[in-house]
Amino acid sequence: MILIIYAHPYPRHSHANQRLLQAVKDIPGVEIRTLYELYPDFNIDISAEQRALEQADMVVLQHPMQWYSQPPLLKLWIDKVLEHGWAYGHDGNALVGKDCLWVVTSGGDEQHFALGDYPNFAALAQPLQATAIYCGMKWQPYFAVHDTFTCNEPALIAAGEAYRQRLVQYLLEHGEAAAEQEQAHG
Numbered sequence: 052m053i054l055i056i057y058a059h060p061y062p063r064h065s066h067a068n069q070r071l072l073q074a075v076k077d078i079p080g081v082e083i084r085t086l087y088e089l090y091p092d093f094n095i096d097i098s099a100e101q102r103a104l105e106q107a108d109m110v111v112l113q114h115p116m117q118w119y120s121q122p123p124l125l126k127l128w129i130d131k132v133l134e135h136g137w138a139y140g141h142d143g144n145a146l147v148g149k150d151c152l153w154v155v156t157s158g159g160d161e162q163h164f165a166l167g168d169y170p171n172f173a174a175l176a177q178p179l180q181a182t183a184i185y186c187g188m189k190w191q192p193y194f195a196v197h198d199t200f201t202c203n204e205p206a207l208i209a210a211g212e213a214y215r216q217r218l219v220q221y222l223l224e225h226g227e228a229a230a231e232q233e234q235a236h237g
């Protein structure tokens with residue numbers, strides 16, 4: 052099962068992330084948790100989140116980039132849900148062996164990230180990547196959609212198809228019969 056943890060502060064105003072979700076939401080074996088709808092008051096149900104994570108083979112963290120980082124509810128989600136004794140520390144092995152995929156959209160293009168002492172986009176993956184590895188997860192090559200300020204509809208549709216292909220391929224490789232059927236029927 053693939054669990055998408057989706058954090059968009061203004062989901063109804065989204066173009067890019069909405070297109071991406073539309074492209075994958077009907078894949079059998081994909082579950083989406085929309086954090087800003089589940090927790091508009093930021094009062095995260097830690098047990099519910101942990102139970103959902105325990106079911107997942109791959110955890111997808113999907114969000115728009117905000118100030119070179121994650122929206123605040125996703126950061127809070129990480130702080131609250133990845134508890135000591137559950138995600139790390141003594142007996143904290145709930146996430147060990149699961150895959151982790153970062154799916155991020157950015158308004159800027161690659162040039163937008165050519166700032167500071169670590170001027171490339173991949174450097175921004177470091178906090179999430181280190182967090183995932185610290186919890187024993189297997190970090191996957193991230194899926195980024197840049198230039199959403201100027202992105203036209205065909206580009207967003209192509210990004211959605213690539214995202215879908217990525218998730219279907221994962222399910223195929225992990226022996227999900229439903230995905231195999233989808234692949235067989237094109």
Ligand SMILES: Cc1cc2nc3c(=O)[nH]c(=O)nc-3n(C[C@H](O)[C@H](O)[C@H](O)COP(=O)(O)O)c2cc1C
Pocket residue numbers: 059064065066067068069114115116117118119120156157158159160163199
């Ligand atoms: C508060 C805020 C901060 C943002 N910071 C960045 C940023 O640092 N870099 C960037 O490329 N885009 C930034 N953006 C633009 C969003 O990443 C972009 O609008 C979003 O990825 C588009 O996806 P959507 O259509 O699903 O909203 C920011 C947007 C907001 C609202």
